[in-house]
Amino acid sequence: MWDQILQFLFTGVTVGATYALVALGFAIIYNASDVVNFAQGEFVMMGAMCAVFLYSGSGLPLPVALLLAVALTIVLGMSFQRFAIARARGASVVSTIIITIGASIFLRGVALLLWGKDILAMPHFSGETPIQLGRATLLPQNLWVMGGTGVMVLAVHYFFHHTTLGKAVIACSCNRTAAHLVGINVGLMMLIAYGLSAFLGAMAGVLVTPITFTSYDAGVMLGLKGFSAAILGGMGNPMGAVAGGLLLGLIESMAAGLISSGYKDAIGFVVLLLVLFLRPSGLFGKASAERV
Amino acid sequence: MSQRKGFYLLTLLVVLLPLLFPDNYFVTVVAVSAGLNAILAVSLNLLMGYAGQISLGHAAFFGMGAYTSAILTTKFAWNPWPAMVAGMILTGTIAFFMARPVLKLKGHYLAMATLGFGIIINIILVQAVGLTGGPDGLGEIPTLSFFGWQVDTDLRWYIVIGSCMLLVVWLALNLINSRSGRALRALHGSEVAAEMMGIDTTATKTGVFVMAALIASLAGSLFAHQQSFVSPDSCDFFFSIELVTMVVLGGMASTYGAVFGAIVLTFLPELLVVFEDFEVMIFGAILMSMMIFLPQGMFVGMQNLLQRLTHRRSALPGEDPNEPA
Numbered sequence: 001m002w003d004q005i006l007q008f009l010f011t012g013v014t015v016g017a018t019y020a021l022v023a024l025g026f027a028i029i030y031n032a033s034d035v036v037n038f039a040q041g042e043f044v045m046m047g048a049m050c051a052v053f054l055y056s057g058s059g060l061p062l063p064v065a066l067l068l069a070v071a072l073t074i075v076l077g078m079s080f081q082r083f084a085i086a087r088a089r090g091a092s093v094v095s096t097i098i099i100t101i102g103a104s105i106f107l108r109g110v111a112l113l114l115w116g117k118d119i120l121a122m123p124h125f126s127g128e129t130p131i132q133l134g135r136a137t138l139l140p141q142n143l144w145v146m147g148g149t150g151v152m153v154l155a156v157h158y159f160f161h162h163t164t165l166g167k168a169v170i171a172c173s174c175n176r177t178a179a180h181l182v183g184i185n186v187g188l189m190m191l192i193a194y195g196l197s198a199f200l201g202a203m204a205g206v207l208v209t210p211i212t213f214t215s216y217d218a219g220v221m222l223g224l225k226g227f228s229a230a231i232l233g234g235m236g237n238p239m240g241a242v243a244g245g246l247l248l249g250l251i252e253s254m255a256a257g258l259i260s261s262g263y264k265d266a267i268g269f270v271v272l273l274l275v276l277f278l279r280p281s282g283l284f285g286k287a288s289a290e291r292v
Numbered sequence: 293m294s295q296r297k298g299f300y301l302l303t304l305l306v307v308l309l310p311l312l313f314p315d316n317y318f319v320t321v322v323a324v325s326a327g328l329n330a331i332l333a334v335s336l337n338l339l340m341g342y343a344g345q346i347s348l349g350h351a352a353f354f355g356m357g358a359y360t361s362a363i364l365t366t367k368f369a370w371n372p373w374p375a376m377v378a379g380m381i382l383t384g385t386i387a388f389f390m391a392r393p394v395l396k397l398k399g400h401y402l403a404m405a406t407l408g409f410g411i412i413i414n415i416i417l418v419q420a421v422g423l424t425g426g427p428d429g430l431g432e433i434p435t436l437s438f439f440g441w442q443v444d445t446d447l448r449w450y451i452v453i454g455s456c457m458l459l460v461v462w463l464a465l466n467l468i469n470s471r472s473g474r475a476l477r478a479l480h481g482s483e484v485a486a487e488m489m490g491i492d493t494t495a496t497k498t499g500v501f502v503m504a505a506l507i508a509s510l511a512g513s514l515f516a517h518q519q520s521f522v523s524p525d526s527c528d529f530f531f532s533i534e535l536v537t538m539v540v541l542g543g544m545a546s547t548y549g550a551v552f553g554a555i556v557l558t559f560l561p562e563l564l565v566v567f568e569d570f571e572v573m574i575f576g577a578i579l580m581s582m583m584i585f586l587p588q589g590m591f592v593g594m595q596n597l598l599q600r601l602t603h604r605r606s607a608l609p610g611e612d613p614n615e616p617a
Binding site: 036084087088091092093094095096097098099101102103104105106107108109110112113224227228231235260262265266269270272273276277280281282 | 411
């Protein structure tokens with residue numbers, strides 16, 4: 001029994017790490033521009049698809065293919081900000097949601113056109129020899145996902161709290177006009193926020209694809225899960241989003257193993273709804289008062 | 293355009309279309325889907341556009357209606373009419389108990405909660421294979437009949453769904469211009485202010501939520517009988533999103549806008565089929581650019597433009613009838 005639970009724990013943390021990266025991307029864009037980006041999952045898909053294509057399609061070495069794929073996704077994220085979001089400033093919350101949904105459909109359409117409907121695989125970074133821990137097993141790739149996520153979360157934390165550039169992005173999210181007045185280039189900061197968010201999505205994609213495979217529509221569910229995780233942790237709190245992601249991954253993996261795999265997504269959402277009913281601003285979010 | 297003139301125009305359009313193009317695929321097949329979508333969009337618009345409560349799970353109520361009708365008529369041999377009423381009772385009850393905790397939430401949290409609710413319902417429909425047929429859905433649902441008049445041709449379905457749509461539009465227009473409609477709009481402006489004026493905001497929000505769910509359930513039952521087949525795909529997350537898009541595309545807080553959005557979004561994919569592989573990509577691009585360039589929605593945006601043009605002309609010196617001589 002405990003061996004099984006240990007196994008579910010490994011799976012849960014791996015899946016949760018992916019959710020955490022997507023949720024972190026959500027939170028960064030939400031903080032910077034008040035936009036709920038429904039195209040976040042498509043960044044994950046694009047990163048993964050580009051990597052697979054560059055590796056097996058044009059025969060580049062794996063590390064080069066991964067770097068290029070991530071770089072391409074960052075450019076994509078920045079152009080999305082520049083050519084869609086920035087142009088629709090002043091649009092209502094729902095309108096911007098529709099714009100991001102349009103973008104996600106567009107990106108899915110591009111992927112469908114370029115790479116078709118097949119499910120694509122990518123080689124594991126460092127072999128497929130399982131590691132035995134007690135009676136549970138772990139793939140080296142699981143460690144890559146967990147380690148990679150850990151490093152990136154710490155780096156994002158450092159960026160926002162200890163670098164001038166990161167603090168400038170936070171300043172824009174607190175008060176755009178004030179940030180502009182003290183000489184911060186708001187447009188550039190927005191580009192950086194979207195680029196960072198796309199980077200996190202693409203990294204999640206390339207790290208997890210060797211285990212889960214990818215296809216043109218792989219981003220949809222991941223995007224929704226990332227959104228759930230960000231809400232679970234409390235929208236607007238990046239580290240809360242990471243915690244929400246890990247928690248959601250664990251709940252799903254335990255539910256799939258101990259209750260029913262068909263209902264695992266439903267159980268994740270039921271927990272989410274219960275949390276929202278009891279704590280309307282998420283687990284780690286600050287309760288906000290309405291100003292009249 | 294006054295409300296009443298608009299309604300006459302819409303009625304005229306619904307009546308004229310099959311007379312002008314009797315055997316056209318777009319009229320007898322696509323327009324029927326457009327009518328159903330219009331019913332759903334108008335009901336969602338009551339909630340989103342007027343009461344200002346976003347819902348990303350409206351398709352769940354549609355699905356509940358469709359599946360209740362499908363299950364009761366095929367597995368328990370019920371007559372379609374009581375089955376339809378049973379669907380509405382079930383959906384209304386669930387919506388009533390959902391409303392209080394869900395509508396306490398605001399903004400993105402509300403969006404997430406309704407989205408989660410929609411996905412949970414969809415997963416249940418996929419997983420409860422014994423009752424719902426699982427991912428394959430349920431088929432051979434009998435058609436409707438009014439006192440022996442069988443609704444068994446495309447044209448007859450056009451008549452039924454066209455009249456239902458007009459009825460729902462008329463209902464929505466009347467509701468908005470009534471006391472409760474004004475309460476709804478006050479609530480949209482500011483909940484606190486509305487409460488200060490003596491409006492019971494919780495009851496009003498619950499009321500409009502249940503109302504929207506009931507209309508969606510009715511549309512679901514009609515859909516089940518019209519298609520004689522339902523599957524979880526017909527009421528999934530994407531359909532919820534599509535409904536929200538219809539409302540926003542037409543222009544929030546405009547009943548005709550919702551109808552317009554539903555028509556555009558039903559016909560657009562049919563027309564884009566000619567682009568084959570490019571279809572999905574072009575659809576996404578059109579959606580994005582419409583919202584970027586007309587953020588208040590197409591219908592409302594065009595109306596405002598028209599108003600500004602006519603207003604400018606009448607505002608020329610000497611031509612304004614209101615100008616003191």
